[in-house]
Amino acid sequence: MRLLYADLQFQTRLLRLSVFLWAAAPLFDLMILALTAKLGTNPQETLLRATGTCCLVLLLVTLSVTPLRRLLGWAELNRLRRMLGLWSFAYAFVHLLGFWAFEHEFLWAAVFQDGLKRPFVTIGLMSFALLIPLAVTSNQLSMRWLGTRWKKIHRIIYAIVLLACLHFFLHRAGKNNYFDPSIALAITLVLLGLRWRWRRA
Amino acid sequence: MTAALGRGISTAAASSRSPVNYAALPGRPSRFSITEKPAPFADAAGYNNFYEFGLDKDDPAANAPSRLKVSPWKLSIEGLVAKPRVFDTDDLIKIAPLEERITRLRCVEGWSMVIPWIGYSLSELIKQVQPLGSAKYIEFTSLADPKQMPGLNSRVLRWPYHEALRLDEARNPLTMLTFGMYGVVLPAQNGAPVRMVVPWKYGFKSAKSLVKIRFTETQPTTSWSLAAPNEYGFYSNVNPNVDHPRWSQATERVLGVESLFAVRRKTELFNGYAELVGGLYAGLDLKKFY
Numbered sequence: 001m002r003l004l005y006a007d008l009q010f011q012t013r014l015l016r017l018s019v020f021l022w023a024a025a026p027l028f029d030l031m032i033l034a035l036t037a038k039l040g041t042n043p044q045e046t047l048l049r050a051t052g053t054c055c056l057v058l059l060l061v062t063l064s065v066t067p068l069r070r071l072l073g074w075a076e077l078n079r080l081r082r083m084l085g086l087w088s089f090a091y092a093f094v095h096l097l098g099f100w101a102f103e104h105e106f107l108w109a110a111v112f113q114d115g116l117k118r119p120f121v122t123i124g125l126m127s128f129a130l131l132i133p134l135a136v137t138s139n140q141l142s143m144r145w146l147g148t149r150w151k152k153i154h155r156i157i158y159a160i161v162l163l164a165c166l167h168f169f170l171h172r173a174g175k176n177n178y179f180d181p182s183i184a185l186a187i188t189l190v191l192l193g194l195r196w197r198w199r200r201a
Numbered sequence: 202m203t204a205a206l207g208r209g210i211s212t213a214a215a216s217s218r219s220p221v222n223y224a225a226l227p228g229r230p231s232r233f234s235i236t237e238k239p240a241p242f243a244d245a246a247g248y249n250n251f252y253e254f255g256l257d258k259d260d261p262a263a264n265a266p267s268r269l270k271v272s273p274w275k276l277s278i279e280g281l282v283a284k285p286r287v288f289d290t291d292d293l294i295k296i297a298p299l300e301e302r303i304t305r306l307r308c309v310e311g312w313s314m315v316i317p318w319i320g321y322s323l324s325e326l327i328k329q330v331q332p333l334g335s336a337k338y339i340e341f342t343s344l345a346d347p348k349q350m351p352g353l354n355s356r357v358l359r360w361p362y363h364e365a366l367r368l369d370e371a372r373n374p375l376t377m378l379t380f381g382m383y384g385v386v387l388p389a390q391n392g393a394p395v396r397m398v399v400p401w402k403y404g405f406k407s408a409k410s411l412v413k414i415r416f417t418e419t420q421p422t423t424s425w426s427l428a429a430p431n432e433y434g435f436y437s438n439v440n441p442n443v444d445h446p447r448w449s450q451a452t453e454r455v456l457g458v459e460s461l462f463a464v465r466r467k468t469e470l471f472n473g474y475a476e477l478v479g480g481l482y483a484g485l486d487l488k489k490f491y
Contacts, residue, residue, distance in 0.1 A: 034461060041240075041248035041456050042258070042312060102454070105465060118447060173447065174310075176357050176428075177256050 012076045019080050023087040026054045027094070044102035051095040056168060056184055058088035059161045063191045070198070082138050085157070089135040092128050099124075120170040127163040130156050161188050214259070217266040217388055218243040226381035228301035228319040233375060233400075235303055235473070239383070240314045240457020246388045248456065250308065251409055252357060253343070253350035254390065260352070261390035268349045269389040269410065276395060280340075280416035283331035290394045294380050297325035301384070302377060302398075307439045307472045309403035312454045318398050319381030322374045332368065332416050339371040340364070340421040341397055342413035358424045364408040365421040365435070366399065367481075375400055375477055401471040401478045403437045434491040438482070439472035443491050 030050055033039045039046040062084040069077040099121075104110035115125045134154055136142070143150050165188055168181040216222050220242045239245075251261040254268070277287045299319050307313040327339075345361030347353045353360050370376060377398040380387060387393040392409025399406045405425055415421075425433035432446050441451045452465040471478050482490075 037459055039461075040259075041244040042454070043461050044454060047461075101462065114449075120447065175252075175256050177355075 008076075012079065015076070016080060016083065020083060023058060023084060026050065027091070044098065048095060048098045048102065051091045051098060052168075052171075055088050055091035055095055056161075056164050058084055058091060059157070059164060060184065060187050060191065062088055063157065063161060063188070067191060067194045086135060086138055089131050092131055096125075096128050120167065120173075123163050123167045123170065127160050127167060130160045130163070134160075158192060161192075214247075214263040214266075217262050217390065218247045220246075220383050220385050223385035223388060225384060226299065226319050226386045227384050228299035228381070231300040231302040233300075233302050233304065233477075234317075235305060235315070237303070237305065237315045239303060239317050241459075242383045244457040245314055245316050245382060246391060248314075249390045250310075250404065251352075251390055251392065252355060253345065253352045253360075253362065253410075255352045256355060256357065262388075264351060265389035268351070269344075269393065270349060271389065271394040274394050274412075276411055277413045278326070278330045278415075279413065281333040281336035281418060282416050283333060284329065286330060290380075293326070293378075293395060296329060297321035299380070302400075304398065304400040305472060306398075306400070306404050306407075307453060307468065309405060309433070309437065309445065309450075311448060311450070311452075312456050313466065314456045317383055318377060318379045319384065320377045320379035320398065323376045323378045323397070324372045324374060326378055326414075327368075327372060330416075335418045336416040337368055338417045338420050339366050339368055340413075340415045340417055341366075341408040341411055342415070343392075343408050344410045344412045358428050360424075361412075362408060362424045363421065364397070364406055364423050366406070367420075368416070370399075370478075370481055373478055373481065375474060401439055401474040403439060405433070406437050436482075436487075436490050438487065438491075439468060440470055440487055440491070441468040442470070443488055 030039075030047060034043065034047065037043070062081060065077055065081040065084065069075060100106060100108065100111050104114065111121075111125075115121045134156060137146060137150065137153060146153065165181060165185045168184055169178060172178055172181055247262045248258045249261040250258070251265065254261040254264040272290070274290045275287050276290070276293055277285075279285045298321065300321055301317050301319055303315060303317045305313050305315050341364045343362040344350070345353060366376065377400075379392075379396050379398045380394065382388075382391060387396065392407075392411075395411050396409040397407040397411065420435060423433075423435060425437075426435055439450075444450050450468055453468050455463065455466050469475070
């Protein structure tokens with residue numbers, strides 16, 4: 001029995017490590033490509049798009065932890081949620097830094113002025129702002145301190161992922177090329193729909 | 202299997218981005234050239250908007266070289282002209298001596314690339330076909346063959362791609378009928394075998410792979426102004442003071458400089474050609490006629 005428990009603990013650790021490496025891989029890949037000047041003809045655009053996509057994918061993966069846990073009945077999965085959410089925040093942060101550096105020449109004032117002017121930017125900045133309280137309270141101490149309020153605060157992620165999808169749609173507005181954003185939105189709606197159903201049931 | 206296939210495609214795309222794989226097409230130096238250093242050939246031949254071959258920037262280089270049949274090719278000149286004619290590329294290219302013009306292509310998306318184009322002033326062709334007095338506009342139509350162009354499935358634009366200029370704009374010596382770049386014939390993804398280069402207007406005004414040029418009395422519609430009339434007007438002159446509804450046009454990212462933190466370039470009115478083309482728009486409200 002003890003041995004079995006140790007096995008399970010090892011499995012969990014291995015899973016956590018694998019997921020960590022999986023989430024970190026694109027960032028390291030981008031860093032290596034940037035250092036070796038292999039990001040293509042428009043390296044700034046490549047970086048911005050890749051970090052944006054990674055952020056959204058990780059948001060969706062974070063949101064799928066709870067439904068997966070329910071479907072698989074594997075409680076240990078929950079321990080991945082915080083890590084995935086924090087990685088999503090990390091990509092959002094790099095995404096914002098890139099926008100600040102490449103589009104606005106390191107001028108925060110210009111970033112915010114742009115945010116007042118273009119809905120695409122407004123939505124992006126809003127999503128990031130909403131991610132901050134979640135990232136800051138993603139630790140044991142905050143969970144204990146906030147108690148039941150913690151859960152309520154972290155429901156903001158539902159709004160964030162919808163805003164992120166909208167940001168993705170607005171990004172593709174020029175070419176009316178909504179295939180990828182539609183997939184993201186469909187996954188989002190399934191993940192949110194499952195929660196809604198389970199809450200009613 | 203998948204990996205091998207992937208490598209095969211990327212090798213084909215890579216070879217289409219090297220100038221050694223294209224026939225030489227030299228041109229004499231032009232007085233219209235700017236002094237900036239051109240972007241590497243691989244960037245100009247690898248980062249393209251040519252929706253007929255896909256919406257992503259690397260789609261044309263991957264799809265066009267193996268699909269676009271550039272020979273034989275015919276360009277039909279029709280409409281309000283005394284001498285309508287269908288040209289083969291070989292005849293067309295001999296109309297006037299070829300020049301190499303280094304100009305900056307400014308894309309409406311907010312980037313630019315310095316490219317040495319090979320061709321001659323469109324006015325040389327216009328002289329040959331003798332427009333009638335009633336001709337006021339000139340319309341350019343690109344090839345639209347679903348067998349060659351997988352991107353025609355997309356409903357982003359109305360096909361065939363068509364663009365237009367006022368006849369006086371078309372006669373301006375800066376307006377160039379283009380057959381090559383970097384001393385070689387145009388790669389398929391850059392609009393082979395013949396395209397327009399109108400350097401004081403946003404890049405989409407310079408239609409690629411032309412099959413028809415038509416002279417008209419009334420202002421023709423254009424693909425982009427049909428798709429989004431509030432975003433893309435008939436003129437589409439490069440202008441830092443008239444923003445695109447969704448982004449600023451005040452600055453541009455110069456591509457092909459290989460630096461992540463290169464300073465953005467301040468966009469110039471008429472892309473720096475105000476002296477040569479400003480007169481065309483005397484008295485015209487450029488904010489209204491964008």
